[in-house]
Amino acid sequence: MSVTKPMTVANIAFLLDRLAADTPPNQQIRELTQNALEAVARRQKSGVEGEGLIKWDVDWEHLRRTGLYKLCVVDNGDGMTPDQMASYLNSLAVQGANQTQSISQNFGVGAKITALYRNRFGLVYQSWRDGRGAMVKLHRDDKIGEYGLDSFDLADGPHWTPRIKGAIRPRGIEDSGTKVTLLGGDERQNTCLPPVEAVGMNWLVTYLTSRYFRLPVAGKLQVRVLTRDMDRWPKEEPEPSEKTFNLQTIRGTKHLFDENAATSGTVRLSNADAHWWLFEDGAQASKNMSTRGGRTCQVGIVFQDEVYILRTPPASRRILAGFGIVFGAEHVNIYIEPRAGTSGLDIRADTARSRVLLDGEDVEDANWWERWGAEFRTQLPQAIRDKIDEIIARSNADPQGKLRERILERLKRIREFLRPSRYRRTPDGTVLAVGSVSGGNPEIGGDEGEPRAHRTGGARGGRSSDDYLADLVESGGEEAIPVTPTPREPEVMWVSLGAGREQGELEDMAAEIPGDPATGDLIKANADFRGYLDVVRHFSEEFNQSGDQAIEKLIVEYVREWMALQLVEAVMTVRNLANGRTWTAKEIADALSPYALTTVMMARFHVIERVKRQLGTELSRVVVKAA
Numbered sequence: 140m141s142v143t144k145p146m147t148v149a150n151i152a153f154l155l156d157r158l159a160a161d162t163p164p165n166q167q168i169r170e171l172t173q174n175a176l177e178a179v180a181r182r183q184k185s186g187v188e189g190e191g192l193i194k195w196d197v198d199w200e201h202l203r204r205t206g207l208y209k210l211c212v213v214d215n216g217d218g219m220t221p222d223q224m225a226s227y228l229n230s231l232a233v234q235g236a237n238q239t240q241s242i243s244q245n246f247g248v249g250a251k252i253t254a255l256y257r258n259r260f261g262l263v264y265q266s267w268r269d270g271r272g273a274m275v276k277l278h279r280d281d282k283i284g285e286y287g288l289d290s291f292d293l294a295d296g297p298h299w300t301p302r303i304k305g306a307i308r309p310r311g312i313e314d315s316g317t318k319v320t321l322l323g324g325d326e327r328q329n330t331c332l333p334p335v336e337a338v339g340m341n342w343l344v345t346y347l348t349s350r351y352f353r354l355p356v357a358g359k360l361q362v363r364v365l366t367r368d369m370d371r372w373p374k375e376e377p378e379p380s381e382k383t384f385n386l387q388t389i390r391g392t393k394h395l396f397d398e399n400a401a402t403s404g405t406v407r408l409s410n411a412d413a414h415w416w417l418f419e420d421g422a423q424a425s426k427n428m429s430t431r432g433g434r435t436c437q438v439g440i441v442f443q444d445e446v447y448i449l450r451t452p453p454a455s456r457r458i459l460a461g462f463g464i465v466f467g468a469e470h471v472n473i474y475i476e477p478r479a480g481t482s483g484l485d486i487r488a489d490t491a492r493s494r495v496l497l498d499g500e501d502v503e504d505a506n507w508w509e510r511w512g513a514e515f516r517t518q519l520p521q522a523i524r525d526k527i528d529e530i531i532a533r534s535n536a537d538p539q540g541k542l543r544e545r546i547l548e549r550l551k552r553i554r555e556f557l558r559p560s561r562y563r564r565t566p567d568g569t570v571l572a573v574g575s576v577s578g579g580n581p582e583i584g585g586d587e588g589e590p591r592a593h594r595t596g597g598a599r600g601g602r603s604s605d606d607y608l609a610d611l612v613e614s615g616g617e618e619a620i621p622v623t624p625t626p627r628e629p630e631v632m633w634v635s636l637g638a639g640r641e642q643g644e645l646e647d648m649a650a651e652i653p654g655d656p657a658t659g660d661l662i663k664a665n666a667d668f669r670g671y672l673d674v675v676r677h678f679s680e681e682f683n684q685s686g687d688q689a690i691e692k693l694i695v696e697y698v699r700e701w702m703a704l705q706l707v708e709a710v711m712t713v714r715n716l717a718n719g720r721t722w723t724a725k726e727i728a729d730a731l732s733p734y735a736l737t738t739v740m741m742a743r744f745h746v747i748e749r750v751k752r753q754l755g756t757e758l759s760r761v762v763v764k765a766a
């Protein structure tokens with residue numbers, strides 16, 4: 140029989156520092172809150188009556204004795220015995236009181252790799268069970284370079300888990316509960332201040348509200364809100380009746396959105412629930428929710444009642460476009476809650492609990508947003524659909540599609556250029572473009588929906604070796620995603636602030652394809668963009684010094700028409716470059732990015748020439764008629 144020698148950890152402090160380095164500064168707030176929530180849940184499960192309480196507060200006792208402000212968290216959970224404190228808190232990867240150590244539940248590292256690391260001067264636990272309290276102090280001993288329990292030197296020698304006086308029990312704890320005090324990196328550090336300078340004094344409220352989607356236990360989560368002006372901070376615990384510096388209750392993201400939204404609901408996707416909210420006035424709602432860490436135009440992923448991946452504009456705008464929200468993203472929030480287990484989806488958090496992995500893959504790497512978005516689009520809630528239609532109606536200056544018709548008419552004249560010739564490589568590596576596409580006649584509006592390789596009538600039938608090889612090629616280390624270009628000409632809609640364009644969207648940019656650039660059938664053109672406005676202004680000065688409204692309208696129409704033509708042509712032709720190797724989804728997306736479309740719109744010479752000629756004839760006709 141073989142005998143295994145268990146592996147040991149040679150340098151725990153190094154391992155802890157290494158794990159801690161992967162955690163964001165506020166993570167310790169989550170870990171200590173979570174431990175408190177779990178303690179409250181254990182207590183409730185054991186049948187004890189009474190409301191659970193978790194409170195982030197100033198350690199008033201510490202302040203009274205030292206004059207220093209230190210942050211603490213108090214809970215009335217099940218508490219710990221002195222022995223439990225010594226074993227649960229002073230070892231890494233320990234099986235704690237939940238008895239649920241596993242890769243999908245407790246890791247036994249949370250508080251140590253976050254709170255202990257950031258409070259190397261001291262992390263003090265005072266815990267009560269059946270009315271009796273004891274205390275431990277964890278710290279980093281710089282003399283020996285180790286983390287561990289610090290000793291309290293009493294008359295009879297050193298103690299590591301001494302009993303403590305009943306009088307120092309904080310408000311809120313009756314017979315059992317725990318208080319954890321954060322002493323910070325050194326004796327004088329004020330741990331009530333936010334870890335990052337830039338965030339406001341309501342940092343705990345905003346962090347906890349946005350981190351917790353809903354509270355997993357029955358009870359109250361509260362936070363003492365302090366102000367910037369530290370001279371005015373209370374010197375002792377304010378009475379509950381006092382109006383300033385009182386405790387604010389945290390209810391989580393869902394509650395905050397529910398409170399502020401006009402309508403909300405849940406769409407059932409194949410392996411996840413998509414929670415959505417629609418806000419009547421997006422800007423106003425964002426303003427109302429800002430002090431509690433909320434806003435509109437957000438997307439997130441919910442796992443075990445917590446928000447793991449949170450995206451705000453501009454990233455969220457692109458994701459929402461994929462969900463079918465091509466207009467009015469400012470009115471919407473969508474949070475995805477994967478259904479673990481039943482759907483066969485393996486979902487878990489990373490060690491630092493700042494990311495979730497789905498089937499072992501990062502959500503963004505595995506294109507989960509796109510997949511969920513495609514499903515959501517097909518079941519777009521009516522309320523959201525109505526909102527989008529309302530915004531389109533407000534911004535559409537071409538309701539009869541007259542402009543569009545003229546654009547398509549013109550494009551027909553250059554139809555043979557819309558599909559570029561096939562890309563070929565000679566053996567010596569130089570590029571040669573030879574002949575045309577195999578099979579099919581490129582035609583606008585024709586039935587080009589069929590993938591190229593399956594079309595008949597060309598010289599070669601079946602799957603070409605080009606296409607076959609394309610499947611084997613990797614680009615930039617990732618598998619190349621083949622693109623099937625949409626045959627339909629994209630539609631151009633001119634938007635401006637308040638009419639189809641929202642604050643922060645397309646800022647100082649010419650145009651954008653919301654959603655997938657390779658297939659999206661809408662181009663938003665920015666009528667507030669200076670490259671466009673300059674041209675309009677130029678023609679107003681030349682042809683409309685009197686400020687005639689009808690002439691102004693004509694100028695705008697012509698400039699838009701020619702610029703839109705350029706955009707449509709560029710988008711269609713670039714899409715048709717797709718070949719699965721030199722032009723994959725990524726290259727197409729780059730070439731059709733808002734930056735690239737801005738470049739297209741900035742080539743204005745021919746636009747100006749055409750508009751000038753058109754205006755010249757049109758206006759002289761008007762003048763002649765009037766005469």
Ligand SMILES: Nc1ncnc2c1ncn2[C@@H]1O[C@H](COP(=O)(O)OP(=O)(O)OP(=O)(O)O)[C@@H](O)[C@H]1O
Pocket residue numbers: 170174175178214216217218219227228233234235236237244245246247248249250251316317
């Ligand atoms: N406020 C508390 N009240 C009661 N027990 C606590 C409290 N905080 C921590 N503990 C105990 O200490 C253990 C260790 O906590 P720690 O956060 O380090 O790891 P964990 O919670 O077990 O796992 P995870 O890595 O998922 O956080 C807990 O499992 C729990 O038994």
Ligand SMILES: [Mg+2]
Pocket residue numbers: 170173174248249250
């Ligand atoms: Mg924990």
